[in-house]
Amino acid sequence: MTLNLFYFLSFVAIFSALLVVFSKSPVYSVLYLIITFFSIAGHYVILNAQFLAVVHVIVYAGAIMVLFLYVIMLLNLNKESEPHKSNLLKFAAAICSGLLMIVLVGSLKGTEVLVQQAPSDIGLVKNLGKVLFTDFLLPFEIASILLLAAMVGAVMLGKSDKPGDNKIHVKQ
């Protein structure tokens, strides 16, 4: 039962990840990436990491992908006619990533199989929060500073230099 669910989620994840790369319109790419993220959240649930599954859905599907979609619609990129590489470069890209796949498979093949003894409940909010606020308290606080700096940087970069460019223009 769990194995079938694993196969199904893996198939959905890999199939929609391929569609992210090969779909023509960026909007469709974003939507397929959301499907990929939901299937990865399903994998987290299978692994009994419920806290991370919820955080993953909230952060990735809820915040990051909405930001992507918003930027794509702001830049009006939902056209079919977007730049493409030449066939030679596409062929080279496929060869390169195929070689990387071969390297990964070769390095992971024949590894010792890890067997889980008992179903662990370290992924629950209670245990993870205990670890996060005792052993990892300083990195946790530094992460908040990082987020603040990123927010300030995003506002700084997104603001236009020209005066009057930040006013709202309504195209007739």
Next chain:
Amino acid sequence: MIPIDYYLWLSAALFTIGVLGVLFRRNAIIIFMCIELMLNAVNLIMVAFSTYLNDASGQVFVFFIMAVAAAEVAVGLAILIMMYRNTQTTDINVLNRLKW
């Protein structure tokens, strides 16, 4: 219970698809999304190992990776908007001044 090498294969495949996307496309936003895909492949294998080894540190690391990814996306998309405002495109071949 699922053997852990299944997760190794799955995240190797997802990582390779991310690399393929970075090499294959010219639109900067798609390249960004493929980088997110690679980050998620690594997150998945980290959660798998932390569950199988009964060690909570891996899941805490994944939590921090998510925070860094959120910051990266916010700044990166702001840079993309700035680039679009100056060049009217998101084609990475236009931005080749940092190439050599």
